[in-house]
Amino acid sequence: MAQAWVLGQRALREAWRTPEALIPTLFIPLFFLVVNVGQAAKIFPGETTDFLHGQGYGAFQLPSSLLLAASFGTAALFLVEDIEGGYFDKLRAAPIARTSLVLGRLVAEVAKGVLIATLIVILAMIFGISIASGVLGFVLLVALTALWAAVYTGFMQLIALKTRSAAATNSGSLIFFPLLFLTPNFVPRDLLTRPMEIAATFNPVTYLMEALRSLILEDLNWAKIWPGFLVVAVTGAIMLAFNVRTIQRYD
Amino acid sequence: MSSPNSAAIHAEGLIKHYDDVEAVRGVDLRVEAGEIFGFLGPNGAGKSTTVRMLTTLLTITAGRAEVAGVDVGREPDEARKRIGVALQEAGLDPRQTGRELLVLQGRLFGLTPAEATERAKALLELVELEDAADRLIKGYSGGMKRRLDLASALVHEPDVLFLDEPTTGLDPASRLTIWDEMRRINERGTTVFLTTQYLEEADQLCDRLAIIDGGVIVREGTPRDLKDELRERQGLDRDPTLDDVFLDATGRTRSRVAGDVQEVS
Numbered sequence: 001m002a003q004a005w006v007l008g009q010r011a012l013r014e015a016w017r018t019p020e021a022l023i024p025t026l027f028i029p030l031f032f033l034v035v036n037v038g039q040a041a042k043i044f045p046g047e048t049t050d051f052l053h054g055q056g057y058g059a060f061q062l063p064s065s066l067l068l069a070a071s072f073g074t075a076a077l078f079l080v081e082d083i084e085g086g087y088f089d090k091l092r093a094a095p096i097a098r099t100s101l102v103l104g105r106l107v108a109e110v111a112k113g114v115l116i117a118t119l120i121v122i123l124a125m126i127f128g129i130s131i132a133s134g135v136l137g138f139v140l141l142v143a144l145t146a147l148w149a150a151v152y153t154g155f156m157q158l159i160a161l162k163t164r165s166a167a168a169t170n171s172g173s174l175i176f177f178p179l180l181f182l183t184p185n186f187v188p189r190d191l192l193t194r195p196m197e198i199a200a201t202f203n204p205v206t207y208l209m210e211a212l213r214s215l216i217l218e219d220l221n222w223a224k225i226w227p228g229f230l231v232v233a234v235t236g237a238i239m240l241a242f243n244v245r246t247i248q249r250y251d
Numbered sequence: 252m253s254s255p256n257s258a259a260i261h262a263e264g265l266i267k268h269y270d271d272v273e274a275v276r277g278v279d280l281r282v283e284a285g286e287i288f289g290f291l292g293p294n295g296a297g298k299s300t301t302v303r304m305l306t307t308l309l310t311i312t313a314g315r316a317e318v319a320g321v322d323v324g325r326e327p328d329e330a331r332k333r334i335g336v337a338l339q340e341a342g343l344d345p346r347q348t349g350r351e352l353l354v355l356q357g358r359l360f361g362l363t364p365a366e367a368t369e370r371a372k373a374l375l376e377l378v379e380l381e382d383a384a385d386r387l388i389k390g391y392s393g394g395m396k397r398r399l400d401l402a403s404a405l406v407h408e409p410d411v412l413f414l415d416e417p418t419t420g421l422d423p424a425s426r427l428t429i430w431d432e433m434r435r436i437n438e439r440g441t442t443v444f445l446t447t448q449y450l451e452e453a454d455q456l457c458d459r460l461a462i463i464d465g466g467v468i469v470r471e472g473t474p475r476d477l478k479d480e481l482r483e484r485q486g487l488d489r490d491p492t493l494d495d496v497f498l499d500a501t502g503r504t505r506s507r508v509a510g511d512v513q514e515v516s
Contacts, residue, residue: 006358014346017387086342089308090403094359095331251309 003096007104008111014078015112021074025116029065030123036061040186051188053217059129062121063212064185066141067205069116070149071176073169075105076156080166092250102243105157106150113146129216137215140225144215147232148208152176154239161246179205204231259284259411259442260305264314267300267466274300276466277314282459284410287433287443289453289460293501297466298446299339302415305444306336319410332360335404335412335441339419341396345389349380349399352388353406360407367406374402378432394425401432411442418452430456450493462500470500 015022041057052060082088091101121131121141131138159172182199183206189197200206211228214221260282267275275297282288292298303309305316307327316323319333344352350371357367375384378398383391391399397417404412414433418426426449433456437443447453453460454474462470470477477496481487485499498504 003359006355010344010347010351010355013351014344017346082344085345086338086340087344088342089338090336090342090356091359092308093306093331093334093336094356095328095361096359249310 001100001103003100004103004107007091007100008107011075011078011105011108012111015075015108018078021077022112022116025069025072025074025112026119029069029120032068033058033061033065033124036064036186044187051191051217053132055129055132055217058124058127059216060213062124062129062216063209064180064183066117066120066145066212067148067180067209068176069120070113070145071152071173071180073153073156073173075109075112075153076160076169076172077166079105079157079160080164080169083160083164084166098247099240099244101247102154102157102240106154109150109153110146113149114142116149117142117145131216132218133215133220137220141212141215144208144211144228144232147229147236151232151236151239154236154243158239158242158246161243161250179203182206183209185209204235207231257284258282258317259286260288260316260318260444262301262305262314262316265301265304265311265316266313267297267304267309268312273466275304278463278466278468280316280461280468282411282442282444284442285437285440286458287437287445287456289457290444290446290463291448291450291453291460291497292446292463293503294448296463296501298463299415301463302338302413302444302446306334306413307331308336332407333410335407335409336415337397337400337404337413337417338415341393341400343388343396343400343403346387348385348387349375349391349395349402350384352399353403356403356406362407370406374405377405377435378402379428392425394421394428397421397425397429398432401429401436405436405441409441411444412436414443414445416446416448418447418449426452450497454493462497464501470496 037058044052044057046052046054046056156169156172160169163169182203184192184200189200192200207227208231211225214224258281260280262278262280265275265278278301290298304311305318305323307323307330311324318330321330321333323330353371353374354367357370362370375381378401380395380398383395418429433443457474459473461468474493478491481491481496481499
């Protein structure tokens with residue numbers, strides 16, 4: 001883990017020195033939050049819409065923005081640069097655990113995820129959204145977003161290791177859009193049409209979104225929170241296993 | 252395998268296949284500790300593939316290799332502790348400073364933060380990059396990058412240093428600086444395995460060399476012995492150059508001579 005942390009620090013320096021790669025991660029999710037609220041807030045007024053629990057529609061949309069922010073995966077593009085520039089070989093020639101090579105960037109991704117999620121939630125709070133689950137809920141909200149950022153980046157990293165191509169890796173980030181829109185993105189699951197409801201039920205991102213949403217709209221509701229963390233744990237384990245296998249066979 | 256104990260590198264029957272392509276077709280090598288060993292060959296001959304197998308970066312299809320007494324296939328991590336690697340196209344992170352890169356490299360080789368910092372300072376001095384140490388690498392010239400890459404390969408004081416075309420693309424002054432560094436490193440007891448396309452470089456630096464072509468070793472010996480062998484075999488009345496040895500070994504001919512530039516086909 002010490003080696004992963006050393007590599008993580010390097011990845012954080014890299015992010016700090018490339019703000020142009022980080023800024024869209026903050027700006028674009030906020031843009032979508034404003035646009036989605038602008039389009040649907042009148043349809044779902046806070047005072048008369050039960051599923052909003054007394055808040056505005058922005059509170060309902062905030063999880064989508066957090067998940068979008070967590071799904072940029074720019075770290076995987078930096079990995080492609082390392083591969084193309086030969087630095088990845090330099091790291092592979094060092095006597096370090098192959099898992100550290102995978103985990104290094106993911107450790108940094110968690111730290112970046114914490115920063116971005118905190119900023120988005122604080123901005124949302126400034127504009128009147130409250131976190132109904134309190135301080136612990138705030139921490140869980142940020143933690144779940146940051147952990148998902150690491151998991152998603154891990155899958156992008158897998159594409160980078162397999163293809164060694166910036167174009168292919170970049171396309172990987174687009175996979176998130178169908179996953180995001182096959183969720184109860186605009187209304188709760190029970191208001192979706194039957195085919196959409198079935199699709200959303202099989203989509204793991206749904207449980208992340210519902211966990212995040214419950215933390216914003218309700219008091220701590222563990223029945224909705226734990227499935228979100230379970231999704232992160234299961235997909236994270238799969239992602240790590242595939243990454244380690246790929247890096248061990250990397251020629 | 253015949254007594255590999257005193258050898259810094261000992262490879263036997265090294266083979267690498269990529270799907271249907273046989274990049275290396277049975278390489279036998281023995282490099283003694285303390286040598287500067289040159290590994291020459293035309294483009295695509297299997298030089299870099301061989302180096303990448305010896306440095307644990309490529310899996311070996313068949314055969315085996317020991318570097319610094321360690322089987323690279325069976326104990327890759329142990330081998331990695333004993334070898335330094337500077338590959339083609341200096342593999343550096345442009346967003347770090349020279350000092351940060353060396354400290355990180357030291358940490359990955361198990362040094363404490365204080366030891367890594369101290370080692371980075373000494374290496375920056377060795378490759379004369381103290382003044383640029385805290386600048387981002389993306390602002391370095393080609394020669395500076397090569398010297399930093401060399402320094403990063405030395406951070407753990409390896410027994411064997413692999414340099415894959417370390418002077419390709421450098422201006423003559425930078426090339427001479429790298430040559431000096433190589434000699435200095437070798438004088439301190441490090442075995443150097445050098446691949447190069449510059450025959451003059453091999454002639455100047457190497458105690459012994461091997462020429463690979465089509466994935467197999469076609470000549471091996473000291474530069475002097477290889478030239479003498481060619482002169483005697485062809486009955487030449489002049490001393491052949493290493494260029495002549497290379498052309499003879501690889502079955503190529505001078506197809507065009509333009510000023511100082513000699514192209515071979």
